[in-house]
Amino acid sequence: MPEAHAPPGRLLPLRLFQFTATQLACCAFPIAVFLGMAASVLVWNRVDMPLARYDALLIYVLVVQLAFVALRLETWRELAVICAFHLIGLALEMFKVHVGSWTYPDAGVVRLAGVPIFSGFMYASVGSYICQAFRRFDLHISDFRRGPVTLLAVAAYANFYTHHVIWDLRWMIAAGFIVALWGSTVRFTVGGDRYRMPTAVSFLLIGVFLWLAENLGTFLNAWRYPDQQAGWHLVHVGKLGSWALLVTLSFVLVAAVKAEEGVLYGDGEARVTAPPRTRRTR
Template sequence: MTTWTDRAGDSSRIVFGCLQFLRFGWLEVLSSLFPGLVFAGLAISKYVDLPIARYDALLIYCLVLTLLFWAVRLETWREVAVIFGFHLVGLGLELFKVHIGSWQYPGDAVTKFAGVPLFAGFMYAAVGSYICQAWRRFDLRVSNYRPVPTTVFAVGIYANFFTHHWIPDLRIPIAIGLLVVLRRTWVFFTVGVRRYRMPLALSFALIGFFLWIAENFGTFLDAWNYPDQVSVWQIVHPAKFGAWSLLVSMSFVLVASVKSLEGRLYHRGGHATVEISPQHDGANQPAE
């Protein structure tokens, strides 16, 4: 027979769960500050007349945002460096994909090279910024992470975006290989006073899904277009969700390399604890 105490306990657990969900959502919003501001710039530049070309203005805007995040200590110089590295990785992919006609950037700009505006790399850098911010705010750690094979598969995923135009598309076998490597890898994170964990591969899929949603907003704002969106906008093909999920692995590997140097990569032990981790008290402060 259910007692009043049991019902009160169930109610308190439901309330606590709802509060945890709200805390989690708020931390996600804070972690997405840079990507959110980038998309705010896309929206404003779409509907406001600017004295210079849109892509030139967006490049200046993103550079200022990066310097501002570093100046106010939202990101360390190491994190800025790895974010810049992902900017270059993304820009290389953009130059190739635009060249072969996978998508296009409408409009002219002084800072447009081979059909690609230099600001485009910041769309990829925003992913790196999100991971850096989430690492700090959620006090992220990983267990059973194998950096060498994970890096090999991440590089293979990146290379396949180029090579599948000439040789068979290997993304499925590469993805399976990555899943095998990550099968025992967990990411631990803190929300409030509780410590949780999830499979690292699942986190890649979740991030990839939201990146696919973001890509729909980006194309709707006419920042770039796929061939089937030139005459009239339509939803980006769901297959891009999988592509983004795979590409997140490259961003994670770059950020993890920095966190390894900072001593903030590995979780000790195999289970999530219910106590707040010692590092979390200073989790919102970047390391020197």
């Protein structure tokens, strides 16, 4: 929804195009990862390669990550957050593979507890997207209750482990997020106009696109769920909620970095060291 008055109807198609183009730019790292997966499927299915597919993907994603920093598409501070989310994701992968939640069917020598190291970059790509979105959309969060949201994000991550031995608390945690984020909005810029969206809705929308990405990842045989061993089919829609919860942890990590860079959450305004940019108001 627009921040002030809605732009004229003739501008709406342009704004949608600009929004889509910016989203694609924010997804540069995830897109690069999936292009690598697709290319590896084509090559490794047709040619007997001396290097295992998962090991080649690890080299590829490392080169992509270094290129992003060298080209200044990501800062060193953002890289630190992305690496942290890589480790968090890798730890989750190791546990989930151990309990049989999914498997990595292709060959690869560079593994940790049966998990190919490149898999952590799929989680890192989520952090990369959020870092890019903060910058490219000039994101500001109003009424962001960092303490409760951080505790809930940690609880959501812990629940991925604990629900194997105790009750699954994801719905209680999701309800907690709705309460903690009630009234919180994400403000973003598209084509010079400011818009806003409920923060909880933004988490859900990211979860939807991550579920779609997960379907693409399993289709490209990056990993497989037990019910996909006989043949690929859509990932259960229940995974959508899992991704929406998991992305909150990445969001909290990135928000903490942005706070250090000068953005304060809770009052709906950004306090930065540089002079504010002039924006058109409609």
